[in-house]
Amino acid sequence: MTTSATADAAPSPSLWIRLRRTPYLRHRGLMTGVVLTVLFVLVALLGPLLAPHDPLTTNLRNALAPPGADYLLGTDRFGRDVFSRLLFGARASLLVALSVGAISLTCGVIIGTAAGFAGGWTDRILLGLINILLAFPGFLLALAFVAVRGSSLGNVIAAVAIAYTPRVAIVMRAVVMTIRPRQFIEASYAIGVPTLRIVWKHVLPNSLPPVIVVATVSAAFAVLAEAGLSFLGLGVQPPAPTWGNVITEGRPFLVSHPWISLSAGASIAAAVTGLNLLGDGVRDTLDPFLRNQTSTNIFK
Amino acid sequence: MLRYAASRLILVIPTVLGMVTIAFFTLRALPGDPAIAILGEFATEQALQDLRVALGLDQPLWVQFGRFVRGLVAGDLGRSAITRQPAMREVMSVLPPSLMLAGCSVLIAILAGLPIGMVSALRQGSWVDYLLMVVTISGISFPVFWIGLIMIVLFAHTIKLFPAVGAGSPGDLLSQAHAMVLPAIVLAAGGTAYIARLTRSAMLEILRQDYMLVAKAMGIRERRILWYGLRNALPPILGVIGVTFAVAIGNAILVEVVFSRPGLGSLIIKATFSRDYQLLQAGLLVLSISVVLVNLVLDLLYPLVDPRVRR
Numbered sequence: 001m002t003t004s005a006t007a008d009a010a011p012s013p014s015l016w017i018r019l020r021r022t023p024y025l026r027h028r029g030l031m032t033g034v035v036l037t038v039l040f041v042l043v044a045l046l047g048p049l050l051a052p053h054d055p056l057t058t059n060l061r062n063a064l065a066p067p068g069a070d071y072l073l074g075t076d077r078f079g080r081d082v083f084s085r086l087l088f089g090a091r092a093s094l095l096v097a098l099s100v101g102a103i104s105l106t107c108g109v110i111i112g113t114a115a116g117f118a119g120g121w122t123d124r125i126l127l128g129l130i131n132i133l134l135a136f137p138g139f140l141l142a143l144a145f146v147a148v149r150g151s152s153l154g155n156v157i158a159a160v161a162i163a164y165t166p167r168v169a170i171v172m173r174a175v176v177m178t179i180r181p182r183q184f185i186e187a188s189y190a191i192g193v194p195t196l197r198i199v200w201k202h203v204l205p206n207s208l209p210p211v212i213v214v215a216t217v218s219a220a221f222a223v224l225a226e227a228g229l230s231f232l233g234l235g236v237q238p239p240a241p242t243w244g245n246v247i248t249e250g251r252p253f254l255v256s257h258p259w260i261s262l263s264a265g266a267s268i269a270a271a272v273t274g275l276n277l278l279g280d281g282v283r284d285t286l287d288p289f290l291r292n293q294t295s296t297n298i299f300k
Numbered sequence: 301m302l303r304y305a306a307s308r309l310i311l312v313i314p315t316v317l318g319m320v321t322i323a324f325f326t327l328r329a330l331p332g333d334p335a336i337a338i339l340g341e342f343a344t345e346q347a348l349q350d351l352r353v354a355l356g357l358d359q360p361l362w363v364q365f366g367r368f369v370r371g372l373v374a375g376d377l378g379r380s381a382i383t384r385q386p387a388m389r390e391v392m393s394v395l396p397p398s399l400m401l402a403g404c405s406v407l408i409a410i411l412a413g414l415p416i417g418m419v420s421a422l423r424q425g426s427w428v429d430y431l432l433m434v435v436t437i438s439g440i441s442f443p444v445f446w447i448g449l450i451m452i453v454l455f456a457h458t459i460k461l462f463p464a465v466g467a468g469s470p471g472d473l474l475s476q477a478h479a480m481v482l483p484a485i486v487l488a489a490g491g492t493a494y495i496a497r498l499t500r501s502a503m504l505e506i507l508r509q510d511y512m513l514v515a516k517a518m519g520i521r522e523r524r525i526l527w528y529g530l531r532n533a534l535p536p537i538l539g540v541i542g543v544t545f546a547v548a549i550g551n552a553i554l555v556e557v558v559f560s561r562p563g564l565g566s567l568i569i570k571a572t573f574s575r576d577y578q579l580l581q582a583g584l585l586v587l588s589i590s591v592v593l594v595n596l597v598l599d600l601l602y603p604l605v606d607p608r609v610r611r
Contacts, residue, residue: 029433029437128314128318129318131315132314132315132318132319132322133322135315135319135546135588135591135592135595136319136322136546136584136588136591137546137547137549137550137587137588137591138546138547138550139547139550139551139553139554140549140550140553140568140584140587140588141584141588143550143553143568143572144323144326144580144581144584145326147568147571147572147580148326148577148580220441224441224443227443228443228444228445228551228554231443231445231554231557232553232554232557232569233573234572244443247443247445247446247449251449254449254452254453255453255457258453261446261449262450265442265443265446265449265450268442268443268446269438269441269442269443269446272440272441272442272443273437273438273441276437276440276441277437280437
């Protein structure tokens with residue numbers, strides 16, 4: 001009692017101190033993920049301002065220049081500045097990551113909630129559809145979609161979103177099914193709250209965290225898938241720069257001028273690592289069981 | 301046990317039917333006319349009309365779908381628009397190397413991922429755990445084709461250990477195996493990381509259980525306790541091998557392109573760029589159905605590692 005009384009009397013601690021008491025700042029993986037993701041977003045947003053050269057200007061006399069003061073990461077076969085191309089290419093990756101994350105989150109939450117809350121035949125049919133879509137290898141489905149629909153950024157986003165929405169939906173359904181039989185839902189029904197309002201007020205806030213983690217991971221996959229499709233020549237068409245097609249452009253010079261493909265690949269790796277660490281870290285810190293893991297590990 | 305197997309087998313049928321339906325309608329909803337895609341812009345209207353009739357494109361969509369399903373049951377997926385060979389035969393001729401590559405990579409992923417995850421869990425919080433987790437997060441996050449390119453530079457050009465391209469000379473098993481090493485390892489990177497991370501979290505969960513403490517208190521040797529623990533971790537691990545295989549099949553396309561290996565990946569890319577939709581559809585279906593079948597086999601293996609399913 002006395003301790004809580006003194007805590008109440010003390011001036012309320014600053015935001016920084018309060019933040020430091022949460023598990024978030026102590027989680028090294030989560031912090032690395034936040035830093036990498038923020039960096040990714042900043043680079044994509046400010047890239048055009050930071051870029052020292054135009055990403056499309058060719059200069060054949062200066063082709064395949066090594067990294068130096070003027071061209072930080074050298075130039076490609078057409079003498080275009082690789083560093084500037086990567087800065088501009090970040091936009092495609094960020095756009096794909098954000099769009100796929102948002103679309104798969106929205107559609108997955110709606111489908112998952114409908115299936116988990118309605119039950120019965122609605123659930124059976126939706127679950128069947130989800131399982132069929134999950135049975136396709138994700139990248140293959142995206143590739144087939146883009147192959148038929150044509151290679152544009154919009155089609156890449158749609159393709160990857162179709163492949164990853166079922167993943168969010170199936171997690172959402174599982175979470176909703178654990179919440180539905182709880183007493184507070186029953187109580188809401190008893191006092192006559194409409195179903196949609198119950199979903200909005202009680203089901204969504206209680207089920208979003210794990211689903212957001214899945215959506216983060218699907219955003220990470222989206223960056224990889226976009227890069228893979230670009231690498232195969234099925235993404236955004238050159239000369240517009242993306243991280244994937246910069247790797248492709250550098251491929252013939254991999255041994256003699258490795259910086260082109262290496263730096264583009266490193267950019268993808270950093271962005272995807274950031275998103276994955278973010279998802280993992282949020283899951284770790286949100287899950288009370290993982291957080292309070294006591295070390296009863298008998299092998300230590 | 302038999303009921304379990306039967307229920308799994310029966311579930312495959314609607315899944316495959318659903319996949320076929322989705323594959324058919326996705327690829328039919330294409331903008332533009334396949335007849336023009338095949339004959340070119342300058343074909344006469346008569347020639348176009350003849351080809352549409354020959355391909356059945358003049359029929360309503362549901363008649364086409366019925367015909368497609370009937371053909372599929374008989375193992376006929378139409379003819380490649382470019383080579384005029386049966387699409388099924390073309391796909392089947394390049395299926396073995398792709399399945400072999402994906403299969404080998406999943407095997408490597410299991411053999412490497414399990415011990416990595418075990419060591420990480422047993423040394424939780426140590427620098428070994430930390431290092432292994434950094435390596436595995438990279439395995440999940442790095443683009444597989446980029447890992448492939450780096451491996452080619454390192455182990456085919458700088459150190460001339462493995463061939464950079466190709467699948468070895470035909471008939472020479474040793475050279476084929478030699479050419480398989482690098483691509484299989486590259487393709488296994490993601491799966492290894494995935495299985496290692498899952499093994500780690502499953503083992504951490506198990507190590508906390510009271511029965512492990514009881515076993516320790518009873519004086520059972522550590523190695524034996526570890527064996528009990530691993531057996532309990534197997535069901536969730538077996539559960540993700542199917543996913544690992546599906547991801548490997550998708551990524552195999554990229555790896556085959558990087559290493560210029562013959563296989564379904566190269567075929568699908570070729571079909572894509574020549575707008576050979578019959579071939580693309582056949583490739584998509586055969587690969588996807590093979591993933592479903594692998595998952596079926598894994599499901600049937602489940603009772604072996606999880607006695608609760610046996611009942």
